[in-house]
Amino acid sequence: MPEISESAIRKVLDTVIDPVTGRSIAALGMVSGVATRAGHVAVTLEVDPARGTALEPLRQACEQAIRAMPGVLSATAVMTAERAAPPPQPAPGGSHGHGHSHGPAAKTTGGGSRIDVPGVKHIIAVASGKGGVGKSTTAVNLALGLAANGLATGLLDADIYGPSMPRMLGVTEKPESADGKMLKPIERFGLKTMSIGYIVNEDTPMIWRGPMVSSALEQMLRDVEWGGLDVLVVDMPPGTGDAQLTLAQRVALAGAVIVSTPQDIALVDARKGLNMFRKVAVPVLGIVENMSYFLCPHCGERSEIFGHGGAREEAEKLGVPFLGEVPLHLDIRTTSDSGHPIVVSKPDSAHAQIYKNVAGRVWKQLSANQRGARQAPKIVVQ
Numbered sequence: 001m002p003e004i005s006e007s008a009i010r011k012v013l014d015t016v017i018d019p020v021t022g023r024s025i026a027a028l029g030m031v032s033g034v035a036t037r038a039g040h041v042a043v044t045l046e047v048d049p050a051r052g053t054a055l056e057p058l059r060q061a062c063e064q065a066i067r068a069m070p071g072v073l074s075a076t077a078v079m080t081a082e083r084a085a086p087p088p089q090p091a092p093g094g095s096h097g098h099g100h101s102h103g104p105a106a107k108t109t110g111g112g113s114r115i116d117v118p119g120v121k122h123i124i125a126v127a128s129g130k131g132g133v134g135k136s137t138t139a140v141n142l143a144l145g146l147a148a149n150g151l152a153t154g155l156l157d158a159d160i161y162g163p164s165m166p167r168m169l170g171v172t173e174k175p176e177s178a179d180g181k182m183l184k185p186i187e188r189f190g191l192k193t194m195s196i197g198y199i200v201n202e203d204t205p206m207i208w209r210g211p212m213v214s215s216a217l218e219q220m221l222r223d224v225e226w227g228g229l230d231v232l233v234v235d236m237p238p239g240t241g242d243a244q245l246t247l248a249q250r251v252a253l254a255g256a257v258i259v260s261t262p263q264d265i266a267l268v269d270a271r272k273g274l275n276m277f278r279k280v281a282v283p284v285l286g287i288v289e290n291m292s293y294f295l296c297p298h299c300g301e302r303s304e305i306f307g308h309g310g311a312r313e314e315a316e317k318l319g320v321p322f323l324g325e326v327p328l329h330l331d332i333r334t335t336s337d338s339g340h341p342i343v344v345s346k347p348d349s350a351h352a353q354i355y356k357n358v359a360g361r362v363w364k365q366l367s368a369n370q371r372g373a374r375q376a377p378k379i380v381v382q
Contacts, residue, residue: 006034035200039073047079115250120229122254127236134290135259136164137336139235144343145359147190151230154192159237160213163197170339183224189344214246248280255285260311285365286321287311291328324358
């Protein structure tokens with residue numbers, strides 16, 4: 001079946017009339033984004049926040065018009081507005097968009113309600129202050145390491161602008177929904193996984209403002225059938241922006257793992273990420289030094305390209321656990337690019353064992369924190 005074109009969708013939306021102005025939403029310039037994949041359509045509507053929930057019937061009309069198009073399997077229309085405000089609270093009943101309510105993303109001015117994920121015992125964030133330090137590779141192999149240690153584990157790709165899970169896990173299919181309300185996670189290597197990249201084409205840019213990103217993250221947490229999990233690992237986007245604050249402030253995070261390379265510039269940014277979690281009372285489970293040293297795949301010679309030991313020293317200075325050193329090695333890169341991460345493709349290798357050891361230390365920290373759960377969240381000092 002040929003892909004539904006953006007122009008065809010915009011043409012249909014030109015028939016949806018705003019009752020207040022008497023003009024179509026297309027003519028009003030409200031359609032700010034369109035994405036399609038295998039019959040699933042997502043539309044972003046830029047609205048006036050002052051009109052608030054009064055525009056909900058218009059949003060529903062957009063979804064109905066798109067669903068009537070030949071070849072459309074599902075339609076999502078989400079309202080957003082540009083506003084300098086903390087992450088928004090969705091309207092009651094908001095979900096991932098199979099024909100039911102999404103409140104306007106810029107409606108609230110407070111921090112929003114807590115995001116509950118029933119059945120998940122621990123949610124941990126894998127974060128970095130900057131991109132390019134191998135955070136996603138660490139997150140995937142950490143999750144697989146937890147699963148290898150016998151824990152029921154999930155993995156959420158929270159990087160809306162640059163999702164990497166489809167490529168790293170070899171996922172090409174789209175998530176399904178049995179009831180039109182909840183998405184089923186895609187299972188890979190014993191992990192339950194979800195990513196915006198499963199829904200949107202790999203080469204489609206996500207040109208979304210902050211409130212839209214926050215709304216998408218909420219939906220991937222609330223509206224996915226995660227089931228009973230010991231740990232849900234969240235691969236955070238780099239930095240300390242809207243997505244990070246949404247998760248840190250509104251999700252009951254059991255802790256955060258900080259990933260950094262040994263070089264000073266990366267450690268400066270890692271420190272910022274760590275301090276963000278401290279400010280919102282999320283325990284820091286520890287720091288991982290990625291690309292700690294280079295091992296030549298031919299001769300085995302070790303070279304400290306980015307320096308060495310900087311993350312360990314930073315962990316000691318900040319009073320948080322040091323979780324381990326991961327080398328820069330060709331096998332780790334090639335297995336990730338091929339969709340078969342090293343913990344599952346070469347489970348007996350020394351590199352896979354490093355990730356399993358890191359996973360064991362993380363679980364030890366989570367268990368220790370759980371025993372002290374009656375106390376206020378604090379930084380765990382090992």
